[in-house]
Amino acid sequence: MTGYRKQLGAWGEELAVKFLRQRGYTIIAQNFASRYGEIDIIAFDPRIPDTLCMLEVKTRVSTDFGPPEEAITPNKIKRLHDTACSYFFQHRIEDRIFRLDAISILLDPATRRAKIKHIKGINFES
Numbered sequence: 001m002t003g004y005r006k007q008l009g010a011w012g013e014e015l016a017v018k019f020l021r022q023r024g025y026t027i028i029a030q031n032f033a034s035r036y037g038e039i040d041i042i043a044f045d046p047r048i049p050d051t052l053c054m055l056e057v058k059t060r061v062s063t064d065f066g067p068p069e070e071a072i073t074p075n076k077i078k079r080l081h082d083t084a085c086s087y088f089f090q091h092r093i094e095d096r097i098f099r100l101d102a103i104s105i106l107l108d109p110a111t112r113r114a115k116i117k118h119i120k121g122i123n124f125e126s
Helices: 003-022 074-090
Strands: 026-034 037-044 051-060 097-108 113-119
Touching (some): 003 037, 003 051, 003 097, 003 113, 037 074, 074 097
Parallel strands (some): 051 097
Antiparallel strands (some): 026 037, 037 051, 097 113
16 A cells, blocks of 8 residues: 555544544544454444444545445455454453444545545445
């Protein structure tokens, strides 16, 4: 991954964390990695306290190749699912469930504004 793409991804994750906190979410972890892959953000949604939200953040500056969320393929969702299971196993979590979510960020470089979309409950058919 190029330096620019890493910077864009890190910026998008920071923006997503702010977005979630403004909506009452509690951030538990960022960039959790296992042999299956990485989860960008792990958070509690205050409206569903028995569920951990595992979030994938996709940030783009154009829709030339489609909106950011279209980059989350069924294969990526499978890896996210397996990574979430790994998180639960490593942390011995037995009394909660998880939900896979996506945060789609589209940046307009001219105005330096971002459109943020929170997609809850992504699955293999997404």
